[in-house]
Amino acid sequence: MIFSRNGFGGAEDVEKECVEYYEGEPLSYMTTTAIARLRELAALAPVIPTTTRTIEQFQRIALPGAPWKYAITSNGGNILVDGIPDPAWRLAIDDQVRASGATLADVGAELRSRIDDSWVTKYREADELFCYLVVRPDEVPSGFLAEWDTWCRANGWSASQQGRKIYTMPDAVCKSLAVGEVRTRLTDAGELASTATLFTAGDGALDAEMLKAADAAIRPAHGELHDLNFTAPNLTITTATGILAGEEILDWFHAAVPVTEPA
Structure with a gap:
């Protein structure tokens, strides 16, 4: 839904608004059409x-449709x-992570032993999860991701790359499980x-299970x-790319919302 300047996909001239600032600088944008469509959808x-x-990181986004x-x-x-x-x-997630494999401390130590500054600019831990x-994507050693993922899967975790980031995630931390929980509550x-x-x-490997x-x-x-x-059998792929794909996705969501007849 939100795009950095590098993600506009050739649509630089489309009317946009900044929806995220980081350290006082504009970071992420939506088209004005997408902003209106997301508010309407919500x-x-x-x-x-x-x-x-x-x-x-989520709370610094002024995502239309809030609260x-x-x-x-x-x-x-x-x-x-x-x-x-x-x-x-x-608490339930933390219990599942502990029960299903290696701890974040274990994984972090193993990962740091496999990397160096020649191709890694940052190592970060997110919400203690x-x-x-x-x-630097072009400088990642050949075979690193596959080898690291193999180690992770033997220890209840997995690895994936999205652009400049390589994520290492416990199996218990999964978007589809959280979406199922929210659906049950609603x-x-x-x-x-x-x-x-x-x-x-979604657009990343970490979205795949949620999409399926x-x-x-x-x-x-x-x-x-x-x-x-x-x-996947249930999957539609946009015709647009970049920031205009965000508009197309919102149009797709709107088309899916059932029309309610007036009482």
């Missing part, structure tokens, strides 16, 4: 912002309820029919999943 149906970003009853951050490791992290969900590297509260359909969008779990899903014709040629 008024029509439950919209759940879902991201790999940390809580802090959000629910939002999912940290790749599913945190569910925000009215902007506040749900402690019960986080997972870690990631910021790399249904139990009577805010969502048990027969309601689920529509999702939906009744219908869409991804842009760019990004990590596009590079992987990811597809």
Whole structure:
């Protein structure tokens, strides 16, 4: 939904607004059309912002449609309820991570033993849940990602690359699980029919399970999943790329919302 200048995809002349600043500098944008469409969508149906970003990184976005009853951050490791992290969900996630494999400390130590400054610019830990590297993509050693992923999968984790970032994620931290939890809460509260359909969008490998779990899903014709040629029976791929794909995705969501007849 949001794009840096490098992600505009040739649509530099389209009218846009900045929706995220970092250290006082503009960072991420949406087209004015996408801003209006997202606000409209949030008024029509439950919209759940879902991201790999940390809580802090998510909260610096002025995402149209707020305030959000629910939002999912940290790749599913945190569910925000009215902007506040749900402690019960986080406790359950932490218990699952401990039970299913290596700890973040173990993984971080192993990862740091395999990297050096010639191709890694940063090592970061996110919300005490997972870690990631910021790399120079063209200088990542051949075979590193596959070898690292093999080690991770033997220890209850996995690795994937999205642009300049290589994520190392515990299996228990998964967007689709958090989306399922929010859906259950909305249904139990009577805010969502048990027969309601689920529509999702994403562009990275960490979105794949969430896309496959939906009744219908869409991804842009760019990004990590596009590079992987990811597809599924329930998946639509945009015709547009870059920031205009965000508009197309929102149009797709609008087309999916059932029309309610006046009472």
